[in-house]
Amino acid sequence: MAIIVQKFGGTSVADIDRIGAVADRVRASVEAGDRVAVVVSAMAGVTNQLAAWAAQAARDMDPCEYDAVVSAGEQVTTGLLTLCLQDRGIAARSWLGWQLPIRTDRVHGRARISGIDVDALGKGLEAGQVQVVAGFQGVTDDRRVATLGRGGSDITAVALAAALRAERCDIYTDVDGVYTSDPRIVAKARKLDKITYEEMLEMASLGAKVLHTRSVELAMKHNVRLQVLSSFNDLPGTLVVDEDEIVEQELVSGITYSRDEAKVTLTRVPDRPGVAAAIFGPLSDAEINVDMIVQNVAADGQSTDLTFTVARSELKDALKVLEGKKSLLGYDQLLPDPDVVKVSVIGVGMRSHAGVAKTMFETMAAKGINIQVISTSEIKISVLIAEEYTELALRALHSAYGLDAG
Amino acid sequence: MAIIVQKFGGTSVADIDRIGAVADRVRASVEAGDRVAVVVSAMAGVTNQLAAWAAQAARDMDPCEYDAVVSAGEQVTTGLLTLCLQDRGIAARSWLGWQLPIRTDRVHGRARISGIDVDALGKGLEAGQVQVVAGFQGVTDDRRVATLGRGGSDITAVALAAALRAERCDIYTDVDGVYTSDPRIVAKARKLDKITYEEMLEMASLGAKVLHTRSVELAMKHNVRLQVLSSFNDLPGTLVVDEDEIVEQELVSGITYSRDEAKVTLTRVPDRPGVAAAIFGPLSDAEINVDMIVQNVAADGQSTDLTFTVARSELKDALKVLEGKKSLLGYDQLLPDPDVVKVSVIGVGMRSHAGVAKTMFETMAAKGINIQVISTSEIKISVLIAEEYTELALRALHSAYGLDAG
Numbered sequence: 121m122a123i124i125v126q127k128f129g130g131t132s133v134a135d136i137d138r139i140g141a142v143a144d145r146v147r148a149s150v151e152a153g154d155r156v157a158v159v160v161s162a163m164a165g166v167t168n169q170l171a172a173w174a175a176q177a178a179r180d181m182d183p184c185e186y187d188a189v190v191s192a193g194e195q196v197t198t199g200l201l202t203l204c205l206q207d208r209g210i211a212a213r214s215w216l217g218w219q220l221p222i223r224t225d226r227v228h229g230r231a232r233i234s235g236i237d238v239d240a241l242g243k244g245l246e247a248g249q250v251q252v253v254a255g256f257q258g259v260t261d262d263r264r265v266a267t268l269g270r271g272g273s274d275i276t277a278v279a280l281a282a283a284l285r286a287e288r289c290d291i292y293t294d295v296d297g298v299y300t301s302d303p304r305i306v307a308k309a310r311k312l313d314k315i316t317y318e319e320m321l322e323m324a325s326l327g328a329k330v331l332h333t334r335s336v337e338l339a340m341k342h343n344v345r346l347q348v349l350s351s352f353n354d355l356p357g358t359l360v361v362d363e364d365e366i367v368e369q370e371l372v373s374g375i376t377y378s379r380d381e382a383k384v385t386l387t388r389v390p391d392r393p394g395v396a397a398a399i400f401g402p403l404s405d406a407e408i409n410v411d412m413i414v415q416n417v418a419a420d421g422q423s424t425d426l427t428f429t430v431a432r433s434e435l436k437d438a439l440k441v442l443e444g445k446k447s448l449l450g451y452d453q454l455l456p457d458p459d460v461v462k463v464s465v466i467g468v469g470m471r472s473h474a475g476v477a478k479t480m481f482e483t484m485a486a487k488g489i490n491i492q493v494i495s496t497s498e499i500k501i502s503v504l505i506a507e508e509y510t511e512l513a514l515r516a517l518h519s520a521y522g523l524d525a526g
Numbered sequence: 527m528a529i530i531v532q533k534f535g536g537t538s539v540a541d542i543d544r545i546g547a548v549a550d551r552v553r554a555s556v557e558a559g560d561r562v563a564v565v566v567s568a569m570a571g572v573t574n575q576l577a578a579w580a581a582q583a584a585r586d587m588d589p590c591e592y593d594a595v596v597s598a599g600e601q602v603t604t605g606l607l608t609l610c611l612q613d614r615g616i617a618a619r620s621w622l623g624w625q626l627p628i629r630t631d632r633v634h635g636r637a638r639i640s641g642i643d644v645d646a647l648g649k650g651l652e653a654g655q656v657q658v659v660a661g662f663q664g665v666t667d668d669r670r671v672a673t674l675g676r677g678g679s680d681i682t683a684v685a686l687a688a689a690l691r692a693e694r695c696d697i698y699t700d701v702d703g704v705y706t707s708d709p710r711i712v713a714k715a716r717k718l719d720k721i722t723y724e725e726m727l728e729m730a731s732l733g734a735k736v737l738h739t740r741s742v743e744l745a746m747k748h749n750v751r752l753q754v755l756s757s758f759n760d761l762p763g764t765l766v767v768d769e770d771e772i773v774e775q776e777l778v779s780g781i782t783y784s785r786d787e788a789k790v791t792l793t794r795v796p797d798r799p800g801v802a803a804a805i806f807g808p809l810s811d812a813e814i815n816v817d818m819i820v821q822n823v824a825a826d827g828q829s830t831d832l833t834f835t836v837a838r839s840e841l842k843d844a845l846k847v848l849e850g851k852k853s854l855l856g857y858d859q860l861l862p863d864p865d866v867v868k869v870s871v872i873g874v875g876m877r878s879h880a881g882v883a884k885t886m887f888e889t890m891a892a893k894g895i896n897i898q899v900i901s902t903s904e905i906k907i908s909v910l911i912a913e914e915y916t917e918l919a920l921r922a923l924h925s926a927y928g929l930d931a932g
Contacts, residue, residue, distance in 0.1 A: 136579055136582040136583055139583065140583075170602060173542055173602070173606055174605070174606065174609055176542040177542055177545065177546075177606045177607075177609035177610045177613060178609035178610065178612055178613035179613060180612075180613070181609060182608070182609065182612050184619075185605045185608045185609050185612070185619075185620055186605070186609070187605075188601060188604065188605035188608075188620050188622070189601070189602055189605035189606055189609070191601075192598040192599075192601045192602045192605075193598075195594060195595070195597075195598045195601070196576060196579070196595055196598045198594065199580070199591045199592070199593075199594035199595035200579055200580065200583045200595055201583075202588070202591045202594075203580055203583035203584035203587060203588060203591050203592070203595070204583045204584065206584055206586075206588055206591070207583065207584035207585060207586070213590075213591075214591055214594050216594070216671075218624060219669050219670075263625050264625075265622075
């Protein structure tokens with residue numbers, strides 16, 4: 121019998137009725153012959169409430185105590201789901217992070233799992249008992265509760281699946297899989313049956329919010345087969361797997377976009393060695409992440425324009441840092457532009473096929489969309505364009521790459 | 527420097543503002559030179575909410591999982607209070623039951639503490655760090671969370687004070703001490719400066735709700751000096767101490783009442799050996815506690831009337847049990863009366879002074895109150911009377927024993 125790890129997020133366990141529906145779903149898997157370990161998040165809104173209280177309690181928060189407060193949410197749903205399963209005649213027990221234990225480092229608030237002891241849990245599964253594990257939390261070597269940060273329950277589920285050598289890790293969420301693009305914008309977007317870890321990683325970091333990059337990385341590292349599916353219907357979801365498992369790989373798997381971008385241009389920067397370090401060093405010191413960078417060749421042999429992007433929320437800080445260095449850097453003007461969007465085309469098929477970039481540039485040109493910045497990797501091409509063209513660009517690219525649903 | 531344990535109940539930590547007020551109070555003690563360990567309950571209402579969810583989740587609850595759910599409440603306040611203390615510049619850390627650990631037996635929902643490891647906590651206190659401990663919870667030898675039941679946080683505080691050999695255990699609550707009688711009924715009731723463990727035990731079991739009997743028993747056993755005081759003002763409270771500490775012992779310390787009483791009379795019960803066992807055995811089997819019992823001498827040498835009291839909430843069950851045994855018991859009529867109240871006079875002084883009972887009976891007679899049942903112990907006299915006389919009886923007795931405030 122196969123071991124399956126199932127993870128249910130906050131909206132799937134938002135109240136007792138929904139927790140009951142999760143129990144029904146787990147029961148169906150048990151009755152189909154699977155051995156099931158379940159990972160649950162806190163009820164939707166609970167973690168935010170706890171975090172808000174903690175923020176009210178102290179301005180400068182001890183992350184250790186913050187973790188003690190916010191980890192209470194998963195504890196509650198773990199117990200409640202176990203009770204719901206037992207009420208349906210399914211043998212079940214709950215596990216908190218410290219009980220297994222799920223060991224982590226001491227980086228409270230975004231701890232990394234260093235190991236999970238699954239002996240007792242494995243025995244329970246073997247005996248036909250559903251194991252309900254609190255997501256998002258572990259325990260440090262000095263016996264403090266540590267939380268894993270954003271996407272933490274997904275990480276718990278993937279780590280548990282790896283430790284149990286599970287057949288599959290099913291991530292139940294409020295969408296029914298990974299789409300070729302955002303269905304709210306691209307009406308013809310299709311759900312993907314399968315996608316590679318690499319593509320999923322790019323999608324997660326380029327704006328698709330269905331999975332957090334850390335859980336995808338972990339799944340890739342341990343070769344855990346992930347499935348993203350909806351807890352509100354019974355449709356199959358999207359499998360995130362190794363490239364080898366995908367027989368007919370499409371050229372492009374998805375078109376994503378991220379509005380959390382802002383562009384900064386420094387005009388007439390002196391074209392001499394060390395100028396890039398002088399600009400990006402202070403930004404890095406201020407913990408501002410710079411994403412795309414373009415530096416033109418100096419037409420006059422003396423100065424050039426330099427453009428880069430940062431997260432929109434960090435634009436103000438970035439400008440402050442650069443204004444403070446104006447005389448040192450010797451630029452002419454500092455031109456911010458928050459009204460930009462990054463559109464990306466993702467597909468492992470690009471590795472072996474030329475022409476993907478060409479299609480992108482031609483499509484943008486045909487729609488009269490000016491490309492401001494370009495960046496590429498082995499399996500993706502991203503362009504920065506004016507935000508007002510977002511929907512137009514997405515739909516045009518979706519058609520151009522032949523992704524439109526039948 | 528003295529070690530003080532301070533315990534704050536649910537209304538004292540009902541929201542962030544109140545938790546902040548608790549932190550201010552703890553800071554005052556620290557600044558006065560005390561080494562403070564704090565025990566906190568869940569925010570008022572939280573435990574009830576969690577218990578209600580658990581009850582919705584399963585009809586027949588696994589007490590182990592129930593405990594996992596409800597113990598989350600104390601976890602939250604423990605972290606929040608620690609954050610509030612740190613925000614005020616006071617070094618502090620939180621402890622959950624499993625972290626110390628507070629060891630308990632496996633009787634989930636009403637577990638008993640078998641030991642507390644206070645080494646790390648003691649070192650923290652020595653270093654001037656406030657130790658904030660979650661009340662109501664411990665951990666079993668198979669690493670499950672167990673809760674202590676009603677009054678659980680008080681029990682945690684007393685057990686911790688015993689383990690730390692603390693100078694005093696202060697129980698902060700929403701009343702400012704132990705009164706000679708219920709001030710809502712007896713306007714002239716006085717707050718007691720001191721009361722003995724034995725008296726406090728009788729008060730707690732006879733209707734005064736300020737402390738739970740289990741915590742008083744534990745304090746008495748380990749000779750922990752308890753203080754009951756208000757978290758909403760700065761007045762001294764009532765000290766619960768050994769008899770030796772009270773120099774001038776009053777004859778009577780308090781007049782209590784309990785409305786949670788119901789009377790049952792069986793008429794013309796055959797007066798033969800074994801009849802009491804035949805009546806009370808089945809009630810005990812049904813887990814119905816019988817309190818006061820009166821059996822008259824058989825006037826005719828053949829049958830007698832038998833009267834006893836049970837908790838009002840158990841009256842229906844008690845009647846059902848006895849109706850089912852009617853032919854076996856051979857009584858004539860089964861007469862229930864829920865409209866009764868038990869009024870008690872308590873004082874260790876009774877041991878050495880006669881006349882306390884006489885005063886009670888004379889006072890009741892003077893007010894025309896009929897005494898239905900009497901029961902006594904070394905330090906209390908209880909009478910059952912019609913409920914409508916409650917206020918009259920309390921005020922009259924309070925005056926008769928000289929307890930009225932100046």
